[in-house]
Amino acid sequence: MTALGVRGPVRIRREHAAVLVTFGLLVAMFAAGSIVYPGFGSGQVVVDLFIDNGFLLVIAIGMTFVILTGGIDLSVGAVAALSAMLCAFLLEQWHWPVAAVLPLVLLVGIGFGFGMGYVIHHFEIQPFIATLAGMFLARGLCFVISIDQISISNPFFTEWAQTRIPLGEETNVTPTVLIGLAVLAVAFVTLHYTRFGRAVYAIGGNAQSALLMGLPVARTRIGAYMVSGLCSSLGGLLFAFYTISASGLHEVGTELDAIAAVVIGGTLLTGGSGYVVGTALGVMLLGTIQTILRFQGTLSSWWTRIAIGVLLLLFILLQRLLGSSRTRR
């Protein structure tokens, strides 16, 4: 029985392989950058990757939950922008206290996720369409709040933006990095050590089976979109911390960067297989490409897009190859 003979001494699973490939590519790219550009291989460059992409990391982690259930969330960029706008507006125009604004904004993000998840699950609407609607809605609401960019002068924000936590002699991290890493850790534990997390994987594997096995499919699927909404909101806030401003034009296309990071990180778009750690590596890889282009100096930033496009294509092909080498039914 060949089907039973999969019990090799070392078992590299497909999803592990994809993450390893991403990791290998990240290391290779970083090594190449270090060799070509002096000053590239410093700890601060690594940390800067996290600083510059902390918000994307958080958003992409939320996206990972949704994609693991077999869905997609196109609203993340718009919800992030809306969260930042709402935050800036409440702080600057209405002068609400920070302690009230931040939780409220996060709740709005969760609410958005709940709404879309509810529509997707109970009305059986394609996630693509439901979250596209959510994206337009959130983006539109940004401009209802204000057409112009709002600068944030709240001391909490300005201080936050300047805070540097020393890490060794020459390296500093920002609180954003710590939040990003904390979200990563919480997401990992949630996905692998809670029933909610395992149900997310089960739904992505086979939603019908999950239902018949008695798993709370409705709660889990809507929950995944709520996680994504929360992460988008948090990502939006981190971006506001980073730029000390908010605008309805911020984070256009972030949803696509997030999806790219998730896919490059080895998560299957069909759901059921992937790791948040892979997503983090995917975000790092995107960041590394940008950094290399910055060091290079003469190439236009659009080359980042081209590089991402090529990478994405390669990874999808890779997933296909890894996928087809599995036992055929």
Added chain:
Amino acid sequence: MPGAVLEMIGVSKGFPGVRALADVDFQLFPGEIHALMGENGAGKSTLIKVLTGVHAADAGEVRLGGERVSVTGPQHAQTLGISTVYQEVNLCPNLTVAENVFIGREPSKAGAIRWREIRRRAAELLTRFHVDVDPGARLGTCSLAIQQLVAIVRAVDISAKVLILDEPTSSLDRDEVEQLFTVMRRLRDDGVAILFVSHFLEQVYEVSDRMTVLRNGRLVGEYRTAELSRIDLVGHMTGRTLSTLEQLHVRDETARVQAEPILKAQGVGRRGAIAPFDLEIHPGEVVGLAGLLGSGRTEAARLMFGADVADSGTITLGGKPVPLRGPNAAIDHGVAFCPENRKSEGLIEDLTVGENIVLALQAANGWLRPLSQARRQELVGRYISALRINPADPDMPARNLSGGNQQKVLLARWLITQPKLLILDEPTRGIDVGAKAEIQKLVVSLAEDGVAVLFVSAELEEVLRISHKIEVLRDRRLITEIGNTGTVTPEGILEIIANGTTP
């Protein structure tokens, strides 16, 4: 005898236009394997769905351990102690075996899942049921039989009072069925009440203690398996006598072999699927492909049609070598193929019966030359009546038909193109005895009209009944060809498969 663990009294259930169950009584005792028998549409599925709470009964009551219960859904049924394992394995292929057994009820400590505990308990359970699989293996990499057993292990571990097995054996080969039966018998001895639904009469006789027969939603009777002959059982199920199942035809060897073969395969093979083999099929000849599940039966059939591309050898169609790079070349030469999985590979459930039937003909004509309405109706009408598709309504969506009738629709689709060679992959799997016999009869009459048929089936009895010659496959290799002279028995073929040699 102890009291019934599960009882249904006067249960009725209707759907718009159909009376699916009418006043049915049913009793299930602890420590018995009880077969539920009936043709497609007899009400077996409805009965199971009422038991598991998918449908609510219109009238009558369900009693569990003597107390009246109203089951609200599969989950509720599970908490009451009724677990169901369906034909399609309802587990998650992306998770490990161990996790599939425990998901939704994982042992946890302070909200965190205890993986070590899960693996340990899963290993214990699998050992107890003699299921030889690594609990850490991903379920999708396991064979269907193992997946089925894992589903049973899960069901039994959740609640061990009543276990419903809905067509668990239809995708298993003989060894795997044996393995399943061993597990079932062990559970029965532990006092579990098992309700077993299967279309395979032999299996029912092998494993069940009692049986309940349904026909057209009504209870025909409840029998001890040992006291009911097969002929009587089929009579009860169909309401007819068994003449259709008897020897179907006498073969005329000489006429066929003299004719030029329609299809000639020389050294055709595909790496990883089937070793190179030779095969000739003549007009009017029924060639059976026999072998266990995974022996390369389907793979061989697919090569003949170009559904997979052979990487060695030549296929000659009608005297000319034809490179089969895809199904189109085969279709152009009059080859038709009914795939094994009618739901996912053939039938389009949302289209009507009529639309499904004309699909292949329309494709052969080209989309720019639509069939006229009148011609379509005439053709569809003719094939619906010729194949006795029931209900004979061309505008009925195909999903509403029973399995056997869906299979006939697929057959009609290909017959309408008037193929010279018809490849049938498991055409009778999962359909009832009556429809099976009709399809077999149809194959025979097609052959009499000069159509060549390549017939793939897991049931040796069936292959023997209708084939002129039988190709025996084993371990992805065609090991021998036997002329069906009337002295060949299923046991003989099994022996060849087992020993790998001709007797």
